[in-house]
Amino acid sequence: MIMESYKQTGVVRKHYIGMVTMLDIVAYIADDKDRDQMMGGSVEVVADLQRKMMVPVSSIIGHCFEGLSLWTLNPNTSILECMELFCKGIHRALVPMDSQTENIQRVELVESASSYKMLTQMDLLKFLNDHAPELEGILSSSVKGIGAINENVYAINDRTKVIEAIKCLRTALLNAVPIVQSSNDIGEDHRQLINGKGRKLIGTFSATDLRGCHFSALQTWLPLRAQEFIELVSTSPLFAAREGVSPRELVNCQPDSPLSEVIDKVVSKHVHRVWVVDQQGLLVGLVSLTEIVGVLRVSMLSKIGAM
Known part of the structure; x- marks a missing residue:
């Protein structure tokens, strides 16, 4: 300004x-x-x-x-x-x-x-969640049934370092990526984004994880693996007063989870995406705020058109 x-x-x-x-x-x-x-x-x-x-x-x-x-x-x-x-x-x-x-x-x-x-x-979304009764049937629909799941999910693995994860965020202009278990494939490059679909979800690396990070801590943490960094952040007094979800907490749902449950997690945990996993904890995709707003808008327009 x-x-x-x-x-x-x-x-x-x-x-x-x-x-x-x-x-x-x-x-x-x-x-x-x-x-x-x-x-x-x-x-x-x-x-x-x-x-x-x-x-x-x-x-x-x-x-x-x-x-x-x-x-x-x-x-x-x-x-x-x-x-x-x-x-x-x-x-x-x-x-x-x-x-x-x-x-x-x-x-x-x-x-x-x-x-x-x-x-x-x-x-x-907080406003719409507060007026949930007016949204009626759409909230009870599964995220899979209403097409709210984005199956194009890019990830890093548990060998990716913090500075490499930051580069990945920058390259793809992503605010966050899931951390998945590394595979036995020797050709998998831990320095690059990989297709996360079907991989075991173990964590989340987000740009906001660096919020409040002191300079001295940053220069120490950059060479660490992203998963190690998440563990440190979750116990560091630098982040003790932060509102919302702990960096270690996985906020996820399943394909048959109702939209109301996903919105509640988004609002209560103050996250901008919810990872979708199957019963084995393997990544299926994600539901972001953009997808949620989109399906709610389509539902509201269809109701107006039916009047």
């Missing part, structure tokens, strides 16, 4: 130039070609991290596309119109709070306003 004073009126206005998320930050950390050398505790590694931590936050904007694409919603935008935006993979939007926005139609790229509030996919 930058502050600018209008010459004609002298009024100071806020201009939002972008948004920084944890994915932007981890992508920035992994954005050097020489990052392959970051497997030890060398002076070069420490110096490189120190240099990265000193840059202005504005220089991080744009490492992930969404940070450059700020969207606004008119305060009078309907829930269905909001869902139309969020089911396309947009995770958040700004809602201008001043009266000059009354004539803005639907969704558009952000313009200047005196103040904004942030509306996220999670906010929307």
Whole structure:
């Protein structure tokens, strides 16, 4: 955000130039070609991290596309119109709070306003969950039956190191990946994303796991295996006060789980995806907030059309 004073009126206005998320930050950390050398505790590694931590936050904007694409919603935008935006993979939007926005139609790229509030996919799902009785039959349907499962699930294995996992997140622009058991296939590269379907789920590595991580801890943890890192984070006092799910806790469901159960897990655990596993704990896919919003919107539109 930058502050600018209008010459004609002298009024100071806020201009939002972008948004920084944890994915932007981890992508920035992994954005050097020489990052392959970051497997030890060398002076070069420490110096490189120190240099990265000193840059202005504005220089991080744009490492992930969404940070450059700020969207606004008119305060009078309907829930269905909001869902139309969020089911396309947009995770958040700004809602201008001043009266000059009354004539803005639907969704558009952000313009200047005196103040904004942030509306996220999670906010929307919490609202819909609070009004569950009005959603009727859709919530009792299985996630498989309503097509809410995304079977394209990329994973890392239990030999992948933290810095390698960060690179994987950056490459695929993913906020989180499941950790699966490594196979006996000597051709499997633990430095790359792999197809997680049918593999044993043992953990989750998320960009937000690094939130609150002190610089000294970060330079120590980067060479560790991601699964080791998750174990350390779950017991570290640095993360003791964090709200939501413990990094060690697996939030998952089965294909026949009702949508209501999945939404409840999303809201209560404050996670942005639920892994879908079979009875043996093997990955089937995932249900993300985007998929949930999408199936709810289709259901609501069908009910309106039937009236």
